Amino acid sequence: MRAVLALSILSASIVAILPARAQATGADAAVLATEAVSPAAIGRLAERLARLEEDGLDPRWYNIPGAELAASDPARYRAETMRAAQAAMQDLLLGRVAQIRGRVDLRRDPASVRLAAWVNDLSTASEPADVIDRAAVLPADARALKAELARYRALAAAGGWPRITGDRVRTLEPGATDPVRVPQLRARLAFVDPAVMQGASATSPVYDAQLQAAARAFQEQEGLEADGRVGSITWTALNQSVEDKISQLRVALDMRRGAPAPAAERRIEVNIPHFRLHLLEGDRVVRDMAVIVGRRDRQTPMLNVRMTSVQFNPQWGVPERNAREDLLPRLQRNPAAVQSAGFRLYQRVEGEVVEVDPSTVDFSAYNRNNFPYYIRQDAGERNALGRIKFVMPNGDDIYMHDTPDRHLFTRGQRAFSSGCIRLERPMELLSEALSGTTGWDRTRVDQVLASRRTASTPIARSIPVRLHYTTTIVEGGRVIMRQDIYGLDADYARAMERAPAQRVAAAEGGAQRGTALR
Incomplete structure (x- = not known):
């Protein structure tokens, strides 16, 4: 079914561009569309498809014909290579995973991709492999993510890094002596700082200053508390395999494919695994603050909602x-x-x-x-919601709020709540939320908060709020990865392994609308 659907799209595009005498169907149409392409170019296309791993895809998904077919049946080799290329190109442009239950944060805009135009380019280009190359770097951040993926694949090919097999519960304190865990930690952190394996201390069981510095660098890289104390959270991060990192990067690439352009309106985005809130206007970050999200056993759901009102001195x-x-x-x-x-x-x-x-x-x-x-x-200083609650109606009763537990914002890993979002600087968000709301300024806010009475007000301009799960981001060209705290990247990677339905798009007109046949 997958091959038939892919071929139907290719054939439809061919009909639009070939003379009437050549408007054949099926494999004949595919051959006619590419008959001007040299056999050498078709061979280079097959070689490019064999390297789809560099794009986070698995070449085995696309039934790429073997080189022996080129000698025994050139026409069939040409048709099957183009069929595989068209199927791979759709995944590169639209993403292999159409949707996952509960992941309303996943965004696709097939209309913006103009799939038929890409199919035409693939069918008529003298070097169709170049079309695949262009499709592979179309998503935002694709080049940086592909480079990081190549780096981790090289590490995997070299055998990866060693696992920690010692006690991963008890905290390793700076200056401690541990003949089992310290050598293992040193071998693992050599991938962060090779110097830890050099000099007189290379075989020492003492958790010395040089090794502590490497541990702090690793913790900072992973978004953990960079205190040099190696506890269960740091042990877990150290034991994440190279293959897990590769899987996260493949997911990151696929999630960006077919994504819509950023909205121009003011909006709030909360990245759950990065524990960050951004208030955005277009691409500009207006506010940026730390947040606390749901624990692993009380996960914050992904949501697309609107903030509509604010409550002061809330009861809980x-x-x-x-x-x-x-x-x-x-x-x-x-x-x-x-x-x-x-x-x-x-x-x-x-x-x-x-x-x-x-x-x-x-x-x-x-x-x-x-x-x-x-x-x-009751409302008050010790209330779990703090002094301010931001209401965004939804079926999960999730909201954003202040918190008396300010000390938790110093932690790197901040999955502590029962699902709601706790804010590091709620007064800053309040200022933005009340912007344009008549009768509310800082003086009135202070008066209402000081009264300790519960009060609410709708905001003049409701604000879109998106709670999303993106473990891998790119900032300033640098790839930043965080732990897959809810296992959603692992779920996505499994969905990629399942054969997706093809998106069927009409070949006529400009922007196309894709339909997932699931």
């Missing part, structure tokens, strides 16, 4: 899961401490919700599967 209606899993153990240990933090306990009695005095409840009688109470936290 504790979600049932948080109440059962987080607050119940605290209530069992010290109910008075929970109460002093502003938490109130409620229960439904004869259809009415009434407040319950925590001191009258035997919390040891309850567990996470049996807890008949509702919990709300």
